[in-house]
Amino acid sequence: MNRHFHPTLxxxxxxxxxRIPAIYGDIDFAAVPERFTINPSGEGLQGFEKLIPEIMADAPLVEMMAAYTLTGDVVAxxxxxxxxxxxxxxxxxxxKTxxxxxxxxxPDAPDELRAFLAAMEARPKWLDMNLxxxxxxxxxxxxxxLVPFAIRGxxxxxxxxxxxALPMALTGHLSDQLAAKRVHETATFFTLTVMPGALERQGAAFKAAAMVRLMHAMVRFNVMKHRGLWDTRVYGVPIPQVDQMPAGQIGSFxxxxxxxxxxxxxxxxxxxxxIEIGRYRCFLLGLPEPLLGDTPxxxxxxxxxRQATLRSGYDEDTCGALVRGTMNTELSFDTSLPGKIDRELERSFSKAFFIKHFLQGDTKRAARMGVTYTLKDRKxxxxxxxxxFSQLRVFGFLADIPVVRDFADRLLVGKLEGLLKRYGHASFSSDAASYKSSHHAHN
Incomplete structure (x- = not known):
C-alpha cells in the first residue's frame, strides 16, 4: 500500500x-497484514453497499485505516x-492507586505509569464536559x-x-464461565460511564477505562511474548486501534x-x-482523535x-466457539420467579437483537453458528x-417534564446501581497463565 498521505502517522x-520492543520488536511494519484488505467482500456491510465504493476511493481514509490497523496503545x-x-x-x-x-x-512510580495517567488526564480541546x-x-x-437485554447479542x-476475534480466543475466554465474565465486564464498564460523575477524573468510569486499556496492553504483551502464538503477517498488531471502534462507537454509528x-x-x-459522551469514552479508552467523528x-x-478494510473470515474453531460459549452462558443466577422470567426473556431478545442487527435477519446462518432461534424465542x-420499549418511552416522556425529571433520573440511577451489583466486580485484567495456543498461530 502507498503511504503518501499520513507520513507522521x-x-x-x-x-x-x-519504544516498546517487547511487544513490537518483531513486527514488520513495512508489510500490510493479511487481515487488511482494499477489496471488501461485503461481509458485515449489508445495507451500506452503495456507500462503500466512495469510501474505498478515498485514498487518505483507507491509508489511515491501514496505519491504525498497525497501531496499539503506546502509553498503556x-x-x-x-x-x-x-x-x-x-x-x-x-x-488502581x-x-x-x-x-x-x-512510591517510586514508574515513568510509564506517569505517562499513562497523564495521557488520560489531558482532556482534548474539543471536549465539552457539560455535553x-x-x-x-x-x-x-x-x-x-435496553442494554441489559441487548448486551449479549x-x-x-x-x-x-x-x-x-483471535485475541479473545487466545486468552482462554471460550468457556461459558469466562464468556459470562467478559460480558459482565463489558456491561459494567459501559454502564459505569453513564453514572453521575463517573467520567470525571476521580470517577469510577475513568478508573475502569484505565483498567481496560491495561488489560488490552497485557494481551498484546502476552501474545507477542509467546513465540508461535501470534502470526503478525496474518493478524498484524493484537487488538489494534481499529478494533476498539465497534464496541466504543456502535451507538454513535x-x-x-x-x-x-x-x-x-x-x-x-x-x-x-x-455523541459527545461516546467520543470522550473512546478517548479515555485510547482511541486517537482521527477515529472519532463529530458529524453524522x-x-x-x-x-x-473500518469494516470494509477488515478482511472477512469466519472460522468455526475460533468464532463459532466464542459465539456458542457466549450464547450458552448464564448471565444471571437470580432464582426468584421474576429472575427466571428475565433470564428467559433476555436470552431470546439477545438472539433477536443479534440476528436482526448483525445477520440481517438470517436465522439459518445464525443456526450454523450455534444460535438457534425458535418460535418460542420469537414470542x-x-x-x-x-x-x-414501553419503559424507554415512559422514562423518555418523564425526562421532558421539568417537575419530575430529576425524580425520574434518580429512579434510573437506582436501577443502574442494581444492575452493577448484578454484573459483579470487574477485574479488567489478563493473566498470561490462562493463554493457550491456537491452530491459527504460526511460527
Whole structure:
C-alpha cells in the first residue's frame, strides 16, 4: 500500500518497535497484514453497499485505516511491558492507586505509569464536559432498560471475524464461565460511564477505562511474548486501534446513520450530547482523535471504512466457539420467579437483537453458528421488546417534564446501581497463565 498521505502517522507506527520492543520488536511494519484488505467482500456491510465504493476511493481514509490497523496503545503498552520486572498484579495495583489517589500516591512510580495517567488526564480541546454529563443523563434510560437485554447479542457481533476475534480466543475466554465474565465486564464498564460523575477524573468510569486499556496492553504483551502464538503477517498488531471502534462507537454509528437516512448532516441537540459522551469514552479508552467523528457523515464513514478494510473470515474453531460459549452462558443466577422470567426473556431478545442487527435477519446462518432461534424465542423476544420499549418511552416522556425529571433520573440511577451489583466486580485484567495456543498461530 502507498503511504503518501499520513507520513507522521506512519512514523508513529514504526516507532512502536523502538519504544516498546517487547511487544513490537518483531513486527514488520513495512508489510500490510493479511487481515487488511482494499477489496471488501461485503461481509458485515449489508445495507451500506452503495456507500462503500466512495469510501474505498478515498485514498487518505483507507491509508489511515491501514496505519491504525498497525497501531496499539503506546502509553498503556509501555506500562504493560514492565510485567517481567514487577508482575502484572503489581502493575494493576499501582494503576488502581494512581487512579484513586493520584500518581503521587505510588512510591517510586514508574515513568510509564506517569505517562499513562497523564495521557488520560489531558482532556482534548474539543471536549465539552457539560455535553458529556447531558449525554450520560440521556443514556441512562437506555442502559437501564435496553442494554441489559441487548448486551449479549451485541457482544456476539464482536466474534464475527476471525482476525479481530483471535485475541479473545487466545486468552482462554471460550468457556461459558469466562464468556459470562467478559460480558459482565463489558456491561459494567459501559454502564459505569453513564453514572453521575463517573467520567470525571476521580470517577469510577475513568478508573475502569484505565483498567481496560491495561488489560488490552497485557494481551498484546502476552501474545507477542509467546513465540508461535501470534502470526503478525496474518493478524498484524493484537487488538489494534481499529478494533476498539465497534464496541466504543456502535451507538454513535446507529445515531449517525439514522441522521443521514433522514437527510441530516448535523446532529440534533440530544444526539450531539450522546455523541459527545461516546467520543470522550473512546478517548479515555485510547482511541486517537482521527477515529472519532463529530458529524453524522464522518462517524458513519469511519466505521464503514473500518469494516470494509477488515478482511472477512469466519472460522468455526475460533468464532463459532466464542459465539456458542457466549450464547450458552448464564448471565444471571437470580432464582426468584421474576429472575427466571428475565433470564428467559433476555436470552431470546439477545438472539433477536443479534440476528436482526448483525445477520440481517438470517436465522439459518445464525443456526450454523450455534444460535438457534425458535418460535418460542420469537414470542419471548416480542414480549421483552414490548416491555423494554414501553419503559424507554415512559422514562423518555418523564425526562421532558421539568417537575419530575430529576425524580425520574434518580429512579434510573437506582436501577443502574442494581444492575452493577448484578454484573459483579470487574477485574479488567489478563493473566498470561490462562493463554493457550491456537491452530491459527504460526511460527
Amino acid at each position: 506512519w512514523n508513529q507506527v514504526e516507532n512502536q518497535a523502538t 503498552d509501555a506500562y504493560a511491558a514492565r510485567i517481567p520486572e514487577f508482575g502484572f498484579r503489581q502493575l494493576v495495583m499501582w494503576l 494512581a487512579c484513586d489517589k493520584g500518581v503521587e500516591a505510588v 458529556v454529563r447531558e449525554g450520560a443523563r440521556i443514556e441512562r434510560n437506555h442502559y437501564a432498560h 451485541a457482544f456476539l457481533a464482536t466474534f464475527m471475524n476471525k482476525y479481530s 446507529l445515531i449517525a446513520f439514522r441522521a443521514l437516512k433522514e437527510g441530516r448532516e448535523q446532529f440534533t441537540t440530544e444526539e450531539r450530547a450522546r 457523515r464522518s462517524v458513519a464513514r469511519l466505521m464503514l471504512a 419471548l423476544a416480542l414480549i421483552a421488546a414490548t416491555c423494554i
